Amino acid sequence: MQKTMKDSHREFRFFATYETASWIEAAASDPDSFDEVPWEFNEIAECLGKFSKSSILHRYIYSALYVEKHREYRKIRDPTQADDIDGFRKAFNDYSIALKDDKSFAPDDTSAVPEDLSEYARQEWGDHYEECDYFFRWFLFHETSFEALWDKITDEVFHLLFANRGFLFTFNKSLAAYLEHNTDRIPPKYRNKGGRVKRSKYIPSWTKKAVFFRDRGRCVHCLRDLSGLLSTDRDIHYDHMVPLNLWGVNDPCNLQLLCQECNLTKSDNKASTGIRYEEWW
DSSP states (O other), rough: OOOOOOOOOOOOOOOHHHHHHHHHHHHTTTTTGGGOOOOHHHHGGGGGGGGSSOHHHHHHHHHHHHHHOOOOOOOOOOOOHHHHHHHHHHHHTTTTTTOOOGOOOOTTTTTOTTTTOOHHHHHGGGHHHHHHGGGHHHHHHHHHHHHHHHHHHHHHHHHHHTTTTHHHHEEEEHHHHHHTTGGGGSSSBBBTSSSSOOOOOOHHHHHHHHHHHHTTBBBBTTTTOOOSSSSSSOEEEESSSSSSSGTOOOOOEEEEEEEHHHHHOTTTOOOOOOOOOOOOO
């Protein structure tokens, strides 16, 4: 049977994606913003020590969305917020995300706390549900659907920001500053004697492929061609923008393409990246 080529394309709808990317970019410059990430979940903390397709940036975006949207929606005071609700209904439909039947939503019964309320929402709002306005109660009723929407937005925001090395550099410097003062966030099995992240024994091929194509097969510092199309005497180096020695992490978002000369010049005591991009025309 003939094998079919794997389709690596995905449909993006870009609902609130650029707006979200903008405030994620601003928030990521503050090391304290990493406190919002639920490090107690092992699968999140392990992203610091090993390369994961669900990168630490994915986790950061989703956590920021989760916390910020709960706070934002809590402040909405309009009795019905019909326009907002209609907008969300359209977004859920566009992303093929199912909603619960509103017939079971009792907006006037402020004691009817949804049974499937998340642990975060239950701790934050469960005892104050009767004080919540209509829109926030509608949001809590459909919280699971909103979580699915935030997953979609997270993937789209990541798609935009992974292409921006300047942002990734800022993000990784902030994360490094955070980890330097919160070394317990790094799982013990990934720490070296100095408490920093150990170097990974290998970089997965999917990570190399993503970084290579993002950086267009060129050294991000000197722009030397590393594709092998124009020259075969170039060694490719997958370099940590923020070195592990400076509290960097083993994450796809912390890697960049360098030639051998630029990598040896950079050393493991300097964080840097290139900010030159090829113009479209």
